[in-house]
Amino acid sequence: MTKQGNKSNSTSTIWGGRFSGNQDDLMVAVNASIDFDQRLYEQDIAGSEAHARMLAAQGIINSADAETILSGLSTIRDEIRNGEFTFSHALEDIHMNIEARLKTLIGDAAGRLHTARSRNDQVATDLRLWVRQQCDDIDGALADLQHALMAQAEQHADTLMPGYTHMQTAQPVTFGHHLMAYVEMIGRDRGRFADARRRLNVSPLGAAALAGTSFPIDRHMTASALGFDAPMANSMDAVSARDFAMEYLAAAAIAATHLSRLAEEIVFWSSDRFGFIQLSDAFSTGSSIMPQKRNPDAAELVRAKPGRITGAFITLLTVIKGLPMTYGKDMQEDKEPVFDASDHLGLAIAVMEGMIRDMTVNSSAMRSALDAGYATATDLADWIVLELGLPFRDAHHITGQVVALAEKKQLRLDQLTVDDLQSVHSGLNADCLKSLDPLASVESRNSFGGTAPQQVRDAIAAARKRFS
Numbered sequence: 001m002t003k004q005g006n007k008s009n010s011t012s013t014i015w016g017g018r019f020s021g022n023q024d025d026l027m028v029a030v031n032a033s034i035d036f037d038q039r040l041y042e043q044d045i046a047g048s049e050a051h052a053r054m055l056a057a058q059g060i061i062n063s064a065d066a067e068t069i070l071s072g073l074s075t076i077r078d079e080i081r082n083g084e085f086t087f088s089h090a091l092e093d094i095h096m097n098i099e100a101r102l103k104t105l106i107g108d109a110a111g112r113l114h115t116a117r118s119r120n121d122q123v124a125t126d127l128r129l130w131v132r133q134q135c136d137d138i139d140g141a142l143a144d145l146q147h148a149l150m151a152q153a154e155q156h157a158d159t160l161m162p163g164y165t166h167m168q169t170a171q172p173v174t175f176g177h178h179l180m181a182y183v184e185m186i187g188r189d190r191g192r193f194a195d196a197r198r199r200l201n202v203s204p205l206g207a208a209a210l211a212g213t214s215f216p217i218d219r220h221m222t223a224s225a226l227g228f229d230a231p232m233a234n235s236m237d238a239v240s241a242r243d244f245a246m247e248y249l250a251a252a253a254i255a256a257t258h259l260s261r262l263a264e265e266i267v268f269w270s271s272d273r274f275g276f277i278q279l280s281d282a283f284s285t286g287s288s289i290m291p292q293k294r295n296p297d298a299a300e301l302v303r304a305k306p307g308r309i310t311g312a313f314i315t316l317l318t319v320i321k322g323l324p325m326t327y328g329k330d331m332q333e334d335k336e337p338v339f340d341a342s343d344h345l346g347l348a349i350a351v352m353e354g355m356i357r358d359m360t361v362n363s364s365a366m367r368s369a370l371d372a373g374y375a376t377a378t379d380l381a382d383w384i385v386l387e388l389g390l391p392f393r394d395a396h397h398i399t400g401q402v403v404a405l406a407e408k409k410q411l412r413l414d415q416l417t418v419d420d421l422q423s424v425h426s427g428l429n430a431d432c433l434k435s436l437d438p439l440a441s442v443e444s445r446n447s448f449g450g451t452a453p454q455q456v457r458d459a460i461a462a463a464r465k466r467f468s
Contacts, residue, residue, distance in 0.1 A: 032089040033332050039339060040094050041080050043129035045073050047122060047205055048098070050225035052113055054218050060116065065109040072106040073098075094126070095119050116215040117208055120239040120327045124204035127335065129226065131248050134342050135197040141349040142190050142255070146183050146467050148356040150460050153179040157460070158453040160438050161276065161366035162373050169373025172438040175361060177451040180459050185258045187467055192251035200244035203228035207238035210326040240326040242316065245338050249313035252345045256306040259348050263303035266355060270296045275365040283355045298351050305348045312337035367438075371412050374403050376436045379444070380413065383435040388427045398425050412436075 023031075049070055056066035076098055079085040091097045096119075103110035153176035163173035203223035206213065212235040219231035232238040269276035279296060287293035315337040319330055377399050384395035401424045406413050409420070414436040421428035434440055446452040449459070 028089060031092060031329075033093045033335070034087050034089060034091065034097055036336050036339060037094045037123075037126075038080075038087055038097070040123075040126040040130055040335075041098065042077070043126040044094050044098060044122070045077050046129065046226060047125045047222075048073055048113060050222045051117060051205060053225065054221045055112070055115060057221065058216050058218055060215055060217070061112045065112050068106045068109045069102070069113050072102045072110065075105055076101050093119070093123070095122050116213040116217050117205065118210075118239075120209050121204045121207040121235075123331075124207075124239055124241070125226070127338070128200050128202075128204065128228075128244060131245060131338065132197055132200060132227075135193045135200075135248065138252075138255070138342075138345065138349070139190050139193050141346060141353070142186050142193075143467060145349055145353045145356065146186050146463070148353045149179045149183050149186075150463060152356055152359070152361075153177075153183070153456065154460050156361055156363070157456040158442075159361065159363045159366060160370055160442060162370045162375050163451070169370070169375050171378055172370055172375045172441045173451040174442060174453060174456055175363075175366060176453070176456040176460070179356075180456060180463065182258070182262050183463050183467070186255070187463070189251065189255040189258060190467070192254060193248070196244065196247040196251050199247065201227075201229045202232045203230070204232050204238035204241075206231060207235035210236050210239050236326045240323070240331075242320050242331065242334050245334055246313070246316050246320065249309070249316055249338065249341055252341050253306060253310040253313045256309040256345055256348060259352050260303045260306045262352065263299040266299040266359070267296050267303065270294075270299070270359075274369065275362055276369070277359045277361055279355060280358050280360070283351075283358050298355055302348045302351055302355075305344050308344050309341045312341035370438050374406065374413055376413055376438055376441050377403050379435040379441045380432060383432050384425075384427070387431070390427075398428075401425075402428075 052061070052066050052069045052073075055061045056063050076085065079101075085097075085101065087097050088100070091100050099110060099114065102113065155176075156179070157174060157176035159175040160172055161175045161178065162169040163171045163178070203219065203226060205222045205226070206217050206219035223229070223231045232241075266277070266279070268274050270279055279294075279298070283296075283298040285295045285297040287295065316334055319333045323330055380402060381392065381395040381399040384390050384398055385392050388395075390398075402413065402416070402421065405420060405424060406416055409416070414433065416433075416436075418428070418430050418433070421432065443452050446455055449455065
């Protein structure tokens, strides 16, 4: 552990003109962000390139210096990509590490790059660029997951299984219909990332420390060069806003929650009690003591990810909640939760796609579970309403009596005889037995968005167009 009173050998060259004493090692440790914000190097260099070109175009620096700066930045980018760059804690962050190296490479011209900007607008630009790329990457990964789900759904558009409420058998559905529910949920996740991307796509660059600059800069030029829709309209907001990162993390937390719900079902489905699916060795583990075990660890780990990702969201909310305008060093704490959540969400999506493509479906186990759960009781109630003209509440009561009788006799509903049915109500006849067939039940749910196999196939075709 670093102890108070140990002094670093030098004062920062960034702001050392104001200070004469050396920093405590603890100050260096708490102040430096280079261990994590080095991930922003591509964005930082891109922002610097756009800024240099704009300064030259506006006549703020000469074209020769601009070309020298651009050449040096290109060299630094290659050095970092190739693992040849040495990062320094003393230089605090990615911006100053790059600037210091640039000065070593090209001399005094490097100092002209920081004209008309601050680290405040620089880091805000870097993080927006990074989050924007993450929105695009996650959208692509979620699209791949949707297509994996649709491929399985297409194969099992007519595979019968129990649908559940309260984890109790409710009504017959198809496995394809069940999977398509997640396709829709993930589609909304993609929409949230798209919305976040649209709102974040404005440029802070040129806001400088907080008040703008007296130099005749062209913020629209740099915004366009970096792919932003426009520069941010208020310089104070530009350097202080982190709601774009919060919105991104909120979308990430919701997406992770949806993945967790699906992961929970995979854990259920692959268990001995259900046996609905099996994961191959590729997405399973064994036990250190019980040789018969096949554990769905991949699904369990995906199930756990919302804890970490939602935690990142709460972390950033808590950091930002009490900050006055404009920039505070507290904002240095915005990057680690964003990076961490992104890493774990990306991994969770990839693992989930792998499990969906990998799983083998046991349709007979699904059908056995369906037959055991009186899933067609609602169909009988509907038949009583339609054929006997009774109010639904009366039909519900009669059907409940039929189910009780089946339980007593330890029979499926479709195994009851006409005599059994008429012992409950005289209006029940042989025709109502047809309503107790799970396949007939599923095929009758032919309303838009229903579980009928044709509706499922139509939904898959439509989803492939919507979620290209």
